[in-house]
Amino acid sequence: MYNHKKIEKKWQDIWEKTKAFKTTDKSKEKYYVLDMFPYPSASGLHVGHPEGYTATDIVARYKRLKGFDVLHPIGWDAFGLPAEQYAIKTGNHPAPFTQKNIKEFTRQLKSLGFSYDWDKTIDTTDPKFYKWTQWIFKKLYENNLAEIKEIDVNWCQELGTVLANEEVVVNEKGERVSERGNFPVVRKPMKQWVLKITEYAEKLLEGLKNVDFPESLKTLQENWIGKSTGHNVVFKIENSNETIKVFTTRLETIFGVSFIAIAPEHDLVKSLLSNKKIKEFIEYTKTLSDRDRISNIKEQNGIYTQINAIHPLTNELIPIWIADYVLNSYGTGAIMGVPDGDERDKKFASKYSLKVKNILIKKDEYEYLINSQEFSNLNIFDAKNQIFEKMKKQDLAKEKISYKIRDWIFSRQRYWGEPFPVYFDENENIYLEENIVELPYMENIKPSQTGESPLANNKQWLYFEKNGKTYKRETNTMPQWAGSSWYFLAYILKNDDGSYLALDSKEAYEKFKKWLPVDLYIGGQEHAVGHLIYSRFWHKFLYDIKVLPNQEPFQKVVNQGMILGPDGQKMSKSRGNVINPDEIVEELGADTLRVYEMFMGPLVDTKEWSVETIKGIRRWLDRVQTIIYKFADNKSLLDENHFDKEFQSIWQSTILEVSNAIENLKFNIAISKLMIFINALYKIEKIHSYKPLIDFSILLSPFAPHLAEEFLEKLNQKQLLFQTWPTYDEKLIVINSVKIPVQINGKVRAILEKNEEDDENSLFEKALNNQNVKKHIESKKINKKIYIKDKIIIFNTN
Numbered sequence: 043m044y045n046h047k048k049i050e051k052k053w054q055d056i057w058e059k060t061k062a063f064k065t066t067d068k069s070k071e072k073y074y075v076l077d078m079f080p081y082p083s084a085s086g087l088h089v090g091h092p093e094g095y096t097a098t099d100i101v102a103r104y105k106r107l108k109g110f111d112v113l114h115p116i117g118w119d120a121f122g123l124p125a126e127q128y129a130i131k132t133g134n135h136p137a138p139f140t141q142k143n144i145k146e147f148t149r150q151l152k153s154l155g156f157s158y159d160w161d162k163t164i165d166t167t168d169p170k171f172y173k174w175t176q177w178i179f180k181k182l183y184e185n186n187l188a189e190i191k192e193i194d195v196n197w198c199q200e201l202g203t204v205l206a207n208e209e210v211v212v213n214e215k216g217e218r219v220s221e222r223g224n225f226p227v228v229r230k231p232m233k234q235w236v237l238k239i240t241e242y243a244e245k246l247l248e249g250l251k252n253v254d255f256p257e258s259l260k261t262l263q264e265n266w267i268g269k270s271t272g273h274n275v276v277f278k279i280e281n282s283n284e285t286i287k288v289f290t291t292r293l294e295t296i297f298g299v300s301f302i303a304i305a306p307e308h309d310l311v312k313s314l315l316s317n318k319k320i321k322e323f324i325e326y327t328k329t330l331s332d333r334d335r336i337s338n339i340k341e342q343n344g345i346y347t348q349i350n351a352i353h354p355l356t357n358e359l360i361p362i363w364i365a366d367y368v369l370n371s372y373g374t375g376a377i378m379g380v381p382d383g384d385e386r387d388k389k390f391a392s393k394y395s396l397k398v399k400n401i402l403i404k405k406d407e408y409e410y411l412i413n414s415q416e417f418s419n420l421n422i423f424d425a426k427n428q429i430f431e432k433m434k435k436q437d438l439a440k441e442k443i444s445y446k447i448r449d450w451i452f453s454r455q456r457y458w459g460e461p462f463p464v465y466f467d468e469n470e471n472i473y474l475e476e477n478i479v480e481l482p483y484m485e486n487i488k489p490s491q492t493g494e495s496p497l498a499n500n501k502q503w504l505y506f507e508k509n510g511k512t513y514k515r516e517t518n519t520m521p522q523w524a525g526s527s528w529y530f531l532a533y534i535l536k537n538d539d540g541s542y543l544a545l546d547s548k549e550a551y552e553k554f555k556k557w558l559p560v561d562l563y564i565g566g567q568e569h570a571v572g573h574l575i576y577s578r579f580w581h582k583f584l585y586d587i588k589v590l591p592n593q594e595p596f597q598k599v600v601n602q603g604m605i606l607g608p609d610g611q612k613m614s615k616s617r618g619n620v621i622n623p624d625e626i627v628e629e630l631g632a633d634t635l636r637v638y639e640m641f642m643g644p645l646v647d648t649k650e651w652s653v654e655t656i657k658g659i660r661r662w663l664d665r666v667q668t669i670i671y672k673f674a675d676n677k678s679l680l681d682e683n684h685f686d687k688e689f690q691s692i693w694q695s696t697i698l699e700v701s702n703a704i705e706n707l708k709f710n711i712a713i714s715k716l717m718i719f720i721n722a723l724y725k726i727e728k729i730h731s732y733k734p735l736i737d738f739s740i741l742l743s744p745f746a747p748h749l750a751e752e753f754l755e756k757l758n759q760k761q762l763l764f765q766t767w768p769t770y771d772e773k774l775i776v777i778n779s780v781k782i783p784v785q786i787n788g789k790v791r792a793i794l795e796k797n798e799e800d801d802e803n804s805l806f807e808k809a810l811n812n813q814n815v816k817k818h819i820e821s822k823k824i825n826k827k828i829y830i831k832d833k834i835i836i837f838n839t840n
């Protein structure tokens with residue numbers, strides 16, 4: 043048994059001293075491999091962190107050995123609510139608490155042997171960092187992409203802050219609560235900074251075509267952006283000069299309109315509030331979230347406005363209703379209700395006994411119009427075009443693209459965040475601060491119950507004089523998303539002495555040209571529509587103002603699967619099934635944890651923790667050491683003339699297959715190939731040189747770097763830092779296949795080649811796909827199928 047504590051400490055110290063993972067700038071080929079940087083919580087690392095972090099570390103170490111310049115950094119997403127709440131609860135300041143957590147995270151990550159360039163570490167709460175977060179905000183403002191707006195926000199009284207839609211969840215009782223803390227959330231209009239991400243909707247959609255993201259992630263982003271191509275249609279209002287505009291994606295159904303429905307927040311409603319029933323209805327809708335309102339499952343509710351519109355093509359009177367399922371923020375905030383075409387419209391019409399007209403019929407899979415004047419009998423596609431042509435001439439309809447994505451609410455009523463570089467005069471005119479605005483130190487950071495940020499309590503900081511005039515600072519702070527929207531650029535800007543290159547400098551631009559985009563970004567799926575959209579937005583904006591040379595931040599994104607507890611449940615303190623990585627490192631070592639987490643199954647799959655398997659991995663690593671040391675310690679086992687062809691082949695194919703598996707992020711396969719090599723090494727008596735052992739150590743090194751260094755030292759080799767990835771000779775690889783006859787009703791009909799990776803199932807599959815086997819089985823039923831290992835496959839049919 044190797045002494046993991048001694049070995050791991052020894053090599054971690056050497057790596058630190060030799061700066062083994064320093065970002066180099068000597069090659070034409072670069073590789074930027076990024077982890078989603080952690081929020082340094084008080085509870086430290088959980089076993090989910092090392093899963094993604096080991097995966098990126100393997101790639102980083104592999105690429106370094108392949109001669110790439112590798113950028114593999116880590117940092118701290120260190121502003122945020124938990125630190126603030128802890129501080130309020132305990133009467134402490136969040137800064138020292140956060141720094142303490144960062145120290146602990148650093149210790150833990152180092153104990154796992156990750157090959158980060160620690161000189162590149164960034165911290166979003168460091169003024170040297172957030173100076174640039176503020177700078178980007180100023181640029182957004184100067185480019186009309188940031189503004190103050192009175193809008194309906196998610197207000198959380200308990201937290202004393204506004205939350206982004208992504209920070210609000212629905213609990214088991216169907217109530218809207220904060221994701222952190224489960225406190226009630228209500229809708230309320232407030233003045234807030236918003237960033238106009240909507241203006242980037244098309245670019246964000248377009249950019250998805252050129253990146254390698256999981257399909258599910260692309261779909262989530264596409265749905266979030268929610269592009270719909272349709273028409274705005276104008277209806278005249280009866281006895282009035284006013285009109286009402288609806289958005290529809292189904293213009294062809296216009297002859298089936300039975301009502302118009304407007305959102306409770308629609309402008310038209312404002313003049314109707316003297317009606318008590320309408321007012322009550324509007325009050326009721328304020329308790330609903332947008333999500334509740336558009337849900338198909340929920341019943342649709344509405345109230346008649348006593349106003350009618352006039353159908354633009356038939357001149358019929360159409361009643362105008364207010365309905366909860368119409369959102370003000372989408373399209374025009376008004377719809378034409380077509381019961382024959384839309385499920386919710388149908389339920390609404392039947393609930394309120396509104397007139398329904400059939401206008402669609404299906405013929406051979408296609409839909410055609412009926413009861414639609416001269417457009418009857420046309421298929422719906424032709425009908426849409428022709429109806430539009432007619433209406434366009436009279437200015438009754440316009441082509442229109444609508445997006446579901448909303449502007450990004452960017453203010454938080456909190457202390458522990460980046461201050462805005464903004465101040466106001468007495469007329470609320472907005473000015474930009476030239477320099478950084480540092481977060482002032484405050485003893486008491488309790489939120490004010492009025493919705494103002496804790497910074498509003500700091501009167502000394504709040505007001506300042508300039509040229510005899512008094513100004514007031516912005517008291518809100520930025521959301522936690524701000525720092526994470528550009529942190530991957532900050533690693534590139536960070537100098538060894540802790541300073542940063544100016545984001546908009548020529549020097550920075552040259553560096554961005556070298557390092558962008560991030561080649562591989564691994565992290566959890568939960569960031570699909572928050573962080574991964576916001577950061578793409580900022581990146582595209584910085585490209586548009588010529589600060590960045592490329593349009594997308596991340597070339598490839600991979601979502602690691604979740605690691606469940608040994609009981610198959612999500613790990614949680616209350617279930618008591620949490621595995622603590624510190625304990626594993628203590629008991630079995632970092633190398634074991636790393637190899638185990640990669641061996642559990644495909645990176646992207648959900649996997650259950652197994653105490654047995656991780657112990658098995660430790661036993662395997664012990665065995666690896668015993669076998670390598672057996673050869674290293676005994677010169678008589680070395681025989682230059684000993685040339686074992688089969689072993690040569692396994693050795694060479696291990697190099698080939700481990701390389702391919704790493705390139706394809708199939709780490710569990712890479713490890714099983716290493717296991718095959720060790721089995722072969724165990725079986726042979728002598729080796730002709732140490733080369734296979736050296737190669738193996740290097741192949742093992744991305745997975746178990748401490749042991750690999752130890753083996754290389756034992757074999758009198760240089761440290762990994764000075765090694766290169768082994769190459770193989772294809773000619774030495776003998777494909778070792780076993781020939782397996784396939785017998786059908788007593789006669790051999792085919793011979794299969796069985797390769798190493800084949801098992802019973804894949805062999806049956808191969809057999810049934812064989813032309814001759816197919817011919818002899820035809821459509822007969824197979825009564826019996828037998829596989830005798832490495833000997834024969836037998837099918838009997840009726």
Ligand code: ANZ
Pocket residue numbers: 269270289290291292295367368369370371372373374375376377378379380382383384444
């Ligand atoms: C008439 C119609 C007939 C519609 C029909 C659908 C089917 P997507 O694809 O999601 O964009 N709509 C428009 N604005 C809305 C709003 N603010 N709140 C709720 N619903 C709204 O859906 C577009 C359709 O959703 C539009 O087309 C409109 O209903 C409705 F057989 O118009 B349709």
